Amino acid sequence: MLPDQFSTDFLQVAYRPDLGQLTGRWLRSVTEPELHQGYEALRQAARHHRCGHWLIDSRRRTNRSFNGPEWVTTQFLPRVQQELGTPLSVCFLVLPDYLSNLPASAHEAAGSAVQFARFLDEGAANAWLASRQVATT
Template identity: 75%
Template sequence: MEIPLFSTESLHIAYRPDLGQLTARWLRSVSEAELRDGYTALRRAALHYQCGRWLIDSRRRTNRRLNGPEWVTTQFLPQAQQALGQPLRVCFLVLPDYLASLPTAATAAPPGSPVQFARFVDEGAANAWLGQR
């Protein structure tokens, strides 16, 4: 099976020019190395398309490591935003029980930050948030 440009075996990445966004869907639970490889591929796609709006579907990643989400939001996203040179707006689709288990501070970025992220259980709500300017 052919893997689309920038995708990995565990993360499908597609650019949506009609929406001006990257959509990344985790296909399964992953190891920490696969997590980092997938996010590196997403960063490469964002730089290629000069795209600062991302929808990341994490609902198939059921065995989350506690340090994975923290690394993504505190290290990876700020570094990706700096490399991109524009504001970064990221929404994560997650399972309801995972969202309920997070402290409130971990569900969204502070206002005014060049990196904005939020977590959703509904893809329609996620796309609506992502589409806001």
């Protein structure tokens, strides 16, 4: 999988046309401005590839001292979904200690135009994305 033109030095962005999936892999911890810049790169890639199925690997992004996850799920993803005009399914790969500290309401309600889930295992994340693609076709 070759990096996409939207990659940065801290986020590798790749589009998989065979899977209809956009992948973003954080390469290190980032500052808050870099977090916003990285998600903007993902937004641009999603628009370019017309892709509403994302896998975001945040396991290397261990600095979570600011409120990035809330901004991503409550503000950023709904805006991207509106721009794409199609349902948006996003899975996040996270570290076990991060997943254990999440509230029970971490997943978006069924029927929402933005669906997201968090996983420890990339295989399970890809299976979830594949099931979302079947559900939206």
